[in-house]
């Protein structure tokens with residue numbers, strides 16, 4: 001998969017050099033590049049923002065640098081993702097869909113957002129999604145893009161060594177994952193649940209299912 005990110009802070013994306021995603025890039029499973037939006041400006045101050053038409057607080061990202069970035073990067077058949085708190089909420093199902101794409105382009109806004117015509121223009125050249133990672137406001141779309149990139153890339157075959165671990169995790173079957181335990185059996189007076197030591201696979205599966213339900217009921221009743 002090819003992934004491009006456009007941002008005025010391309011250094012944010014250096015975290016993608018680390019851990020499993022770093023290895024996946026080294027192995028050639030993912031080709032990632034962060035692009036500095038300011039490199040598509042032509043004035044001395046590399047201006048990317050201006051005051052909003054209609055008035056109001058804050059600044060809005062100007063369309064021209066975005067247009068030039070898209071003209072260069074939206075080749076082939078990409079999916080463009082605008083990371084914005086005004087977007088549809090990102091979830092595991094969207095991550096699954098995106099993991100099957102050939103080319104993703106993340107457009108990361110700052111300030112009060114990007115001139116809406118940039119989104120409209122992108123729609124003339126590509127499939128476009130406006131996505132949010134949750135009901136809170138970050139200073140910009142970079143951290144949201146990194147979260148989405150990690151959620152998407154770990155679903156690409158070969159990125160995670162043991163793909164069985166993807167089957168059992170939270171949000172895969174609409175429930176939260178059951179609690180996990182490892183050695184030692186007794187730690188600071190706290191014991192591993194007896195059933196997990198029994199070797200009885202059907203009982204373990206039933207206990208895990210019940211724990212999944214209980215946890216979902218307590219933490220995310222909206223999922224039931």
Ligand code: ADE
Nearest residue numbers: 083084085132133138144
């Ligand atoms: N940019 C700022 N806040 C955001 C959020 N919650 N999700 C995606 N992009 C954002």
